[in-house]
Amino acid sequence: MAETKPLDSRDGMRFLGQVRRGNVFEETLGQLLRAMRLGVFPPGEKLPAERELAEALGVSRATLRDSLAELQSAGYLQVQRGRYGGTVVAAHPNTHENPLDDSDRARIEDVLAFRSVVEPAAAELAAGASLTATQRNNLMLAHEAVNSADATNYRPLDARLHVMIADLSASSMLAKAVAEARDATSELLDRIPFLKPNIAHSSRQHEDILNAILHGDGASAKKLMQEHLDGTATLLRGFLD
Amino acid sequence: MAETKPLDSRDGMRFLGQVRRGNVFEETLGQLLRAMRLGVFPPGEKLPAERELAEALGVSRATLRDSLAELQSAGYLQVQRGRYGGTVVAAHPNTHENPLDDSDRARIEDVLAFRSVVEPAAAELAAGASLTATQRNNLMLAHEAVNSADATNYRPLDARLHVMIADLSASSMLAKAVAEARDATSELLDRIPFLKPNIAHSSRQHEDILNAILHGDGASAKKLMQEHLDGTATLLRGFLD
DNA sequence: ATCTAATGGACTGAAATCAGTCCTTTGCAT
């Protein structure tokens, strides 16, 4: 057996991966908030039935209901009973408490670096994939949804489009990474004021990216996505100066 | 409020993220195995004390001990009591049951695609970082450990080197992604026979990559890492033909 | 007007998990 130097093994424990970050109730709450940020459950849409959602989250219905009750009383959800009832996602109550400050600098650079690795690559691979008619159509629907969004529901729909693009990349690991990057970005963006003019610009960029993907032009898709991300990067960085 | 089309929202639930994948005991077991695959706890080294490890994993000591007992009786760990005692990682019992077959094709491509997005980028960013003397030294130590490894402990030490490189990239999200990619790769490689000649070649490539990083040559680091990965890719793909 | 089925609401007892405490073993320092 070869020698194995300890190195900074205590520090390497960073890559352990916690089994539980808190109690199940809190983690469930977190996953639901994340799903809403990512547009998995866009504003105005119904959540899956509790029994279904509980199973998807790997959690008992009782615990899920505790979390849902919390979100409901915080104004994120509206519940209606009876057949064809359900739990509806309200517009994201965009509270700008806890604004970004200089202590967030490292986190911002972390997220931006990760994003610009993972998203352009996903766009490039998506362009390389041969898409079904349904997939193309879904892309366009998602894009239109972003276009007709207002300030209260823009971010989740935007996130959904980006994740949807990554999901075409034939690598589920990459798609998952993009979802994580997007979520982290949304968390940061939720802490700065919403700027109106950016939307029109973003929309044009989305259109260019989608065109490149639909035409199978991977190089362009990658480049355009990179530029698209640069906008957000400048926005976030600029907010600290 | 703008219209929000359902799309394939049921399918989009893929990005929910389970709170729990099984019971805590099983998840703990999985995290420990993963840590061993990644060289977080290399063969021959002691695990942290139970009380410490339990806290790092976010799990009670009782549950951790259940998992450790399982790993011990499976031959992964050896326990010694008393002061200066501890739990030592045994050589990975490399069982080649459950070899790769054609049904793993999609998974393989998934992992390889993700890897070749995330690892070269991490190497490039690592080259851009200004490293401390300790960091440089740790890199060299990790490299030497890989060199003097034998078939029974090669993979974890190799993985550790790769994760260590990614950890220099100034993006903890990227480092985490590389760890995930590496672990997925190791899981696949553990299912094919170990080939001796590859080691020497890999070692040379590692050396070139480290040189590029230490000299701040990001472009070369990226390119060399890409080539390094191509070797594994060919190996895995070739095993299916 | 009634029935039906799908939904959220509520409760219970069982099982898993935890936090805390104390015991046992061991090698080094004295």
Add this chain to the structure above:
DNA sequence: ATGCAAAGGACTGATTTCAGTCCATTAGAT
């Protein structure tokens, strides 16, 4: 030799979480 401190081993009672069951409400179907 002896004591100490750090490690694993073992137990207990409290808490969380679960699976299962039944209730209440509702809109459409009949």
